[in-house]
Amino acid sequence: MSEVETFVKIDGFEKYEISNLGKVRNIKSSRGFKWRRK
Numbered sequence: 001m002s003e004v005e006t007f008v009k010i011d012g013f014e015k016y017e018i019s020n021l022g023k024v025r026n027i028k029s030s031r032g033f034k035w036r037r038k
Contacts, residue, residue, distance in 0.1 A: 007017040007025065016033070018024050024033035 003021070005019045005021050005023070007019045007023075009027075010016050010018050010024075015027055016024055017027055025031060026033070
């Protein structure tokens with residue numbers, strides 16, 4: 001049984017949403033966010 005992914009807005013970051021599965025996306029484009037290490 002698979003879990004349904006739901007997104008909610010992130011306080012302080014008006015352009016982004018985070019899902020219950022930990023994914024971050026841009027609200028306008030719905031593109032996922034790629035994490036980068038420095």
